[in-house]
Structures are given as C-alpha cells and as structure tokens.
Amino acid sequence: MLEFYYTYHPKNFKTKAKQLAAELLSIFKNEKIKLESTEIENIPQKYFSLLGNDLFTRLNNIYYTIRQNNGINHSLLKKYLPELKQEPISDFLFADFFSGAGGLSQGLINTGFQPAFVNDNYTTALETYYFNHTLQLSHFFNGDIKELVENFDGYKHLFKGVKIICGGPPCQGFSTANRWNFEIEKKTKEKRFIEDERNVLYKYFVKLIGLIKPDFFIMENVKGMMRVEKQIEEDIQKETKHEYSFIPLELDAQNFNIPQSRKRYILVGGKNFMFIKLFESIIKEKKNGMSKYKLADALYGLPVIGTNPFKLKSEFESDRNGYAIRKFKIEQNEFLEGINGKRQIDYLFNHKSRYNNENDLEIFRTLPEGENSLHPSVQKLSNYNNRNHIFKDKYYKLKQNEVSKTITSHMKYDCHMYIHPTQARGLSPREAARIQTFPDDYVFRGSLNDWYKQIGNAVPVKLAEVISSELMKYYT
Numbered sequence: 001m002l003e004f005y006y007t008y009h010p011k012n013f014k015t016k017a018k019q020l021a022a023e024l025l026s027i028f029k030n031e032k033i034k035l036e037s038t039e040i041e042n043i044p045q046k047y048f049s050l051l052g053n054d055l056f057t058r059l060n061n062i063y064y065t066i067r068q069n070n071g072i073n074h075s076l077l078k079k080y081l082p083e084l085k086q087e088p089i090s091d092f093l094f095a096d097f098f099s100g101a102g103g104l105s106q107g108l109i110n111t112g113f114q115p116a117f118v119n120d121n122y123t124t125a126l127e128t129y130y131f132n133h134t135l136q137l138s139h140f141f142n143g144d145i146k147e148l149v150e151n152f153d154g155y156k157h158l159f160k161g162v163k164i165i166c167g168g169p170p171c172q173g174f175s176t177a178n179r180w181n182f183e184i185e186k187k188t189k190e191k192r193f194i195e196d197e198r199n200v201l202y203k204y205f206v207k208l209i210g211l212i213k214p215d216f217f218i219m220e221n222v223k224g225m226m227r228v229e230k231q232i233e234e235d236i237q238k239e240t241k242h243e244y245s246f247i248p249l250e251l252d253a254q255n256f257n258i259p260q261s262r263k264r265y266i267l268v269g270g271k272n273f274m275f276i277k278l279f280e281s282i283i284k285e286k287k288n289g290m291s292k293y294k295l296a297d298a299l300y301g302l303p304v305i306g307t308n309p310f311k312l313k314s315e316f317e318s319d320r321n322g323y324a325i326r327k328f329k330i331e332q333n334e335f336l337e338g339i340n341g342k343r344q345i346d347y348l349f350n351h352k353s354r355y356n357n358e359n360d361l362e363i364f365r366t367l368p369e370g371e372n373s374l375h376p377s378v379q380k381l382s383n384y385n386n387r388n389h390i391f392k393d394k395y396y397k398l399k400q401n402e403v404s405k406t407i408t409s410h411m412k413y414d415c416h417m418y419i420h421p422t423q424a425r426g427l428s429p430r431e432a433a434r435i436q437t438f439p440d441d442y443v444f445r446g447s448l449n450d451w452y453k454q455i456g457n458a459v460p461v462k463l464a465e466v467i468s469s470e471l472m473k474y475y476t
Contacts, residue, residue, distance in 0.1 A: 002043060002059065003082050004130050006050075008123050008142055013050050017059060020080075023325070024062050027076060030327040031069075038064040075441065076325075076347055085136045090114035092475060095159060095212065097145060097167035097205055101444060101454035102129040103436060104166050104220060107464020109133075110341075111472050117158050119145060119167075124446035125454045132442050145204045152211050159212050164471065166218040168459065169202040203235065209269070210239030216471055219267040220459050223250050226265050236269065244269040247280040253460050255287040259298050259335070260404045260435045262460065266467065272474070279470050286466060295421065296400040297335035298434040302348070303328065307425045308355040314448050322352035322428060330440055339462065340439045349443045350451050351430040360416070363395055364424040370399040397421060404435045409456030412449040429455055437462035 005016040028035060042063040048056045063081075071077035078084055095117035096105045105115055115133065119141040120126045126142050139158055141148055148155060209217050225232070229248050236244060246269045253262040270276045305322040308314065317323045328348035332340060356364070363378050371377075373394045398404055400421040411418060415426020427435075429444060429451035437460045444451040 001080055001127075001131065002047065003137055004127055006047065007137060008126070010050075013047075014052070014055065017047075017051055018055060021055065021059055021062060024066070024077075024080065026325065028062075028065065031074075031077075033065060033069050035061055036065045036068055037061050040064065042067065075345075079131055079443070084134055086134050087136055088114050088116040088139065090116075091161075092472070093162045094164040094166060095119075095162050095214075097165065097208060098169055098201075099129055099167070100125045100457045101442075102132065103438065103458030103461050104168065104218070104464045105129070105133075106438070106442070106461045107459070107466075108164070108166070108468040110461070110465045111468040112476075113164065113468060113472070115139070116162050117141070117155075119143075119148060121145075122454075124450045125457075127445040128443070128454055131445055145201060145208070149204045149207050149211070156211075162212055162214055163475070164216045164218065164468075165208060165212055165214045166220070167205050168220040168457075169205045206232075206235050206239050209236060209244075210241075213240070213243070215272075215474070216268065216270040217244075218467060219269075221265045221267075223263045223265045226250060229267075232267065243271055245271075245273040245276045247276055247283075249280075249283060251283075251287075251463065253463050254291040254403045255289070256463055256466050257288060257291045257293055258403075258435075258437055258460050258462050259291050259293040259295055260407060260460065262406045262463075264459070264463075268467065268471075270474075275474055282470055283466070291403050293335045293403075294401050295398055295404045295435070297333060298404070299400065299420075299431055300333045300336060301331035302351055302428075302431065304423060305351065305353050305425070305428065306423070307353045307361065311355045311357075314354065317352065323348070324352060325349055325443075326351070336434070336440065339434065339437045340441070343439075343441070345440045347441070349430060349441070350433065351428045352448060353425045353428055354415070354448060356425065361424050364397070364419050364426075367395060367397045367419065369397050369421050370402075372396045395419065398427075407432050407435050407456050409453045411452035411456050415452075432456070436460050 001020055002017060005013050009016050025035070038061060042060045051059065066077050066081065071081060072084065092113045093116040094108050094113045096115060097119045099105060099118045099120045100122065105118070109115070115135050117139050118126070118129055118135065121143055123142055126140060130137065130140060141155070205219065226248060233246050246267060249266045249268065251264055251266055253260045268276070268279065306320050308316055308321040310316050326348045327346065330345045330348060359381060363381050366377050366381065367375060368377065378395065394416055396405070396417045397419040398421050411432060418427045420427055429448065432452065432455045433442065433444065436455055436458050444454055
C-alpha cells in the first residue's frame with residue numbers, strides 16, 4: 001500500500017504511512033507476530049526522504065517481518081505486499097470506468113474475467129479497489145475521464161485484448177429528482193437530456209466505447225436514465241459507427257436473490273446481435289419474485305455493537321462501537337456462503353458504528369420495525385413534527401424478515417433511514433456491504449464516511465455476477 005500512497009497522496013505520504021504502520025502492527029498483535037529488525041532494504045529507498053529515518057526503519061522492519069512470517073500466504077497480510085500485484089494476463093480482460101470500490105468489477109471477476117484497467121477520480125475508492133485486487137498500480141487511472149479520452153493514445157496499450165468495458169457514469173443528471181435536465185424534442189416528442197457537467201461524463205464513457213471497441217459493454221445507472229434510452233443509443237451508434245446492438249434492462253436486485261430492493265438501469269451492448277437477444281431472454285428468465293434471502297440473512301452472525309460514545313472522535317474503536325479490523329471467525333449461513341464463495345474468513349472488517357445523540361437513540365429504541373417518523377410512538381421525540389410531509393423518512397427502522405430498502409451513499413451523512421431492526425443504531429458499513437453482496441473479506445479503506453459512500457454507490461456484486469456469467473458464455 002505504500003506504493004499507492006506514494007503515487008496518489010504525495011503531500012500526505014508520511015501521515016498515510018504512519019497510519020499504515022499502526023494498522024499492520026495491530027494485525028501483528030492479533031496474529032502474535034513479533035516485529036523483527038533488519039538492515040536489508042524491504043521498502044524502496046526513495047521513501048526515505050519523505051518518511052524520515054524512524055518511520056522508514058519501522059516500516060522497513062514491518063515489511064521484513066511480513067515476508068519472514070509467510071505473509072504471502074496470509075489471507076490479510078498478503079493484501080499489503082506490492083510483489084503480489086500483477087500484470088493482467090487473461091483471455092477475458094475488462095476495463096472499469098467510474099469503478100468506485102469495485103462492485104461491478106467483483107461480479108465480473110467472480111465469473112472468470114480479469115481487470116486490465118481501472119478508473120475513478122475518487123482516490124479513496126480506488127484505494128479500496130487496489131487493496132482488494134492484484135492488478136498493478138500502473139493499470140489504474142485516478143482522474144477525470146475527460147483527460148483519459150483526450151490523451152487516449154498514451155493509454156491505448158493498456159486496453160489491448162479488453163473484451164468488456166463497464167461503468168456507471170455519475171447519475172445526478174439523470175435522477176428523477178432532476179426533471180429540469182430533460183426537454184422534449186419537438187419533432188420526435190422524445191425526451192432528451194439537457195447538457196450539463198454531470199451528463200458530460202456520460203458522453204466521455206460513450207466515446208471510450210468507440211475508442212476501445214470491446215465485444216461488449218455494460219453501463220449501469222439510475223432507472224431514470226431509461227427515459228432517454230433513444231438518445232443514449234444514438235450517441236453510442238454515432239461513436240461506434242453502428243457496430244452494436246443494445247439491451248436496455250430495468251433490474252431490481254431483489255429479483256435475483258439479493259436482500260435489497262434496488263432498481264437500476266443496465267444497458268448491455270454487443271457486436272453480436274443474435275447473442276445479445278439470447279442474453280436478454282436468459283436474464284429475464286432468471287428473474288424471480290421476492291428474494292429468498294432477507295435482511296436477517298445478511299445480518300447473521302455479526303457481533304452486537306452500539307454507537308460511538310464520542311461525538312468528535314469518529315476514529316474511536318472499542319468492543320462497544322466496533323472496529324475497522326478485528327480478529328473474528330465469521331459464522332456463515334447459506335447467504336453468506338454464497339457471497340463469500342464458501343471461504344472461511346477469520347477477520348471482521350468495517351463493522352463499526354457512528355455517534356448518535358440521546359434523542360436519536362431513544363427513537364431507534366422506540367420505533368417499531370417497518371415504521372418511520374410518522375409513527376405515534378416517536379411523535380414526542382421527533383424534532384420534525386411540523387414538517388412531517390417532508391421528513392416522514394427522516395427515521396426508518398428496517399424489517400429483518402423483509403429485504404432491505406435501497407442502500408445509498410446518503411449513509412455517509414447519517415443512518416437514520418437504516419435503523420437496525422434489533423439494535424439501537426444505524427446499520428454498520430459491513431452490514432450495508434453484505435446487503436450489497438460484497439464478500440466479508442472485501443476491506444473498505446478510508447474513513448467511516450468513506451466506507452458508507454463507497455458501499456452506497458456500488459453495484460451489488462451478485463447482480464453484476466448475474467450479467468457477467470451470461471456474457472462469459474459467449475467465450476466458453
């Protein structure tokens with residue numbers, strides 16, 4: 001991870017490196033590994049001038065200790081080793097733009113595809129992606145997609161052999177809450193979106209389809225984007241000279257045994273018309289009714305935690321409010337075996353809660369499952385009684401025997417709309433990640449709010465897997 005911080009956090013490299021050292025020493029304590037000393041260089045000498053002698057020596061000893069204690073085969077310690085990062089070598093390569101933490105990518109990986117290029121301008125989300133996968137840092141692009149397109153010749157070699165490109169361009173411009181971003185074309189009466197900075201990013205994703213010319217592309221967005229489907233297809237055909245056929249899909253995660261109600265627009269395009277039509281029919285056949293897995297299945301086996309007692313210490317960790325990293329053997333049910341690939345996992349990540357005031361906690365305790373701010377039991381506690389028409393969803397307690405409501409990045413502000421059904425707190429990031437079907441050993445990097453944001457913005461891994469498993473059939 002030092003190489004990531006050196007590249008993308010040059011001004012804060014020393015601070016990041018110090019945090020990393022503390023993190024690794026904590027893992028050593030859990031594993032009863034004794035820190036060893038060495039004069040052999042285990043981290044690049046170029047870090048010395050930025051770290052200073054003491055921190056450089058400490059980290060050099062830490063990395064030496066990892067290697068001396070077979071860290072290359074340790075499920076967690078190996079994630080920190082740069083030598084395990086690889087050049088992509090596969091017949092089934094893909095590129096992910098606006099990748100975020102990597103939900104869409106993980107679904108592709110689960111079915112046999114391998115990332116060749118990853119892009120996002122959210123550095124912490126890219127750190128999460130890098131930490132959880134083995135792709136070399138030179139295949140990451142942390143920046144504006146516009147810059148990538150305008151300097152494509154300098155990156156073109158990284159897309160050799162790419163079969164699929166995927167991505168979810170930022171969706172604010174297509175939200176149903178942004179009706180002013182649309183206009184009706186006079187001649188065709190079709191809805192078209194008005195150009196704004198949020199929609200421009202979508203245009204650059206379309207340009208990349210034309211530049212890379214993959215066999216298939218997957219574009220994910222809010223369902224409101226379907227209102228301008230005709231324009232989207234026109235834009236893509238213009239950039240690709242009519243090479244692609246399209247299947248626009250509105251998919252709800254709960255129809256694919258995911259314990260969450262989450263409706264999204266998925267546009268799949270491919271050069272083979274007959275295969276695309278077959279793909280469409282199979283995806284529709286795979287739709288179930290309600291998911292057989294419910295919220296309780298996702299929450300299974302996690303230790304009980306409360307809220308952080310300190311308002312201004314989000315970094316505080318304890319048995320009371322949870323930990324970023326904790327040695328904990330995870331008990332699994334059928335749902336968890338499915339998202340974890342039946343792997344035994346001995347660490348618990350990102351199961352931590354934030355601070356809430358006493359009024360919030362009393363509402364969390366009092367509100368019945370499935371009820372919101374309008375319920376009589378909390379009227380005397382609510383600070384929004386005179387604005388109930390606006391704040392009916394200010395608080396909502398989830399129902400353990402139903403699927404969860406849509407996990408969103410709003411959780412980075414508060415989890416009042418995601419109250420745990422049996423514990424007086426909002427969902428932890430790990431609980432939200434399970435609802436999004438991330439495996440339990442997928443570690444989210446950054447702050448507590450970063451975790452929530454990355455998880456809320458992600459494509460459910462198992463939904464991506466449904467799509468990618470069918471695309472893999474084209475090659476096998």
